[in-house]
Amino acid sequence: MHIGALAVALKVPVAKLEALEADRFDLLPDMVFVRALAASVCRTLKIDSAPILEQLPRTSAPLLKTDEAGINTPFRAAGDGFGFSFWHQLSKPFVLAVLALLVGIVVLVFFPFKPRTEVASTVQPTAEVSVTPLSTSAEDAVSATEVATSGLAPSLLASDTDGSAVPSTGADAHAGAVPASAANFSAAIVSGSGASTGLLTFTAKGSSWIEVVDANGVVQVRKTMSDREVVGVSGALPLSVVVGRADxxxxxxxxxPFDLTGVAKNNVARFEVK
Structure with a gap:
């Protein structure tokens, strides 16, 4: 039989039959295909295929993989396997560290840390001044005194020769609300052109309020300053200073010059000059 007719009968390409005839098994898919093709050719030609198959290379029979553990292999349902694996993975240190990091990020995002702004004691480069914030009780006393003296005159009048300040007539109504020492103003308080001679010199850029108490507890000045008013103050150190409008x-x-905004809280500066 012609090889072309044999290829048509077997429904295979002529090239595969030629490769089988020339023992070019590398051109064929595998040895299983080679042995099957040879058996089909023998069956078509009506000859015994046993001698021919004996001459062809044999393929290694596939071995079934047996379970090494055998019957002792633990059985695990599909649903149980995922839960065990999840908790097993969750208990690893790396996973715990990642979870802790995520919790920290969530806390920072939803509960941001807001540090309290505290006025620390600082030394100003422009003046040798030691600043000490006043206590809470002193702040309350100053606030009460500020309310009590809100009816005072905008400025104090200078005296004849010693420069001692005389309270205005409006201050008589508030004499019971302020300490008795408030009337004993220092002779060093001067308003006007001579104010720059004091230890402290206040210059108002608008309506403001100041208070200075010396080391003996004597109120050197407590007044409401008008725009462009200048007040000089001296007294026994340390001087406790309160400025109602620091800006x-x-x-x-x-x-x-001394920067009041550096020690101000809510636009109120409280400090000591030593």
Missing amino acids: STELQVRGK
Whole structure:
């Protein structure tokens, strides 16, 4: 039989029959295909295929993989396997560290940390001043005194020769609300052109309120300053100073500028000059 007719009968390409005839098994898919093709050719030609198959290379029979553990292999249902694996993975240190990091990020996002702003004692480079914030009780006393003296005159009048300040007539109505020492103003308080001679010099850029108490507890000045008013203050150190509107008041300590906004809280500056 012609090889072309044999290829048509077997429904295989002529090239595969030629490769089988030339023992070019590398051109064929595998040895199983080679042995099957050879058996089909023998069956078509009506010859015994046993001698021919004996001459062809044999393929290794596939071995079934047996379970090494055998019957002792633990059985695990499909639903149980996922739960055990999840908790097993969750107990690993790396997973715990990642979870802790995520919890920290969530806390920072939803509960941001807001540090409290505290006025620390600082030394200003422009003046040798030691600043000490006043206690809470002193702040309450100052606030009460500020309310009590809100009816005072905008400025104090200078005296004849010693420069002592005389309260205005409006202050008589509030004499019972302020300490008795408030009337004993220092002779060093001067308003006007001579105010720059004091230890402290206040210059108002608008309506402001100041209070200075010396080391003996004597109120050197407590008044409401008007725009462009200048007040000089001296007394026994340390001096406790309170400025009601820090942004509208300029201060010079021993002739050097002092930044009130650096020690102000809610636009109220409280400090000591030593």
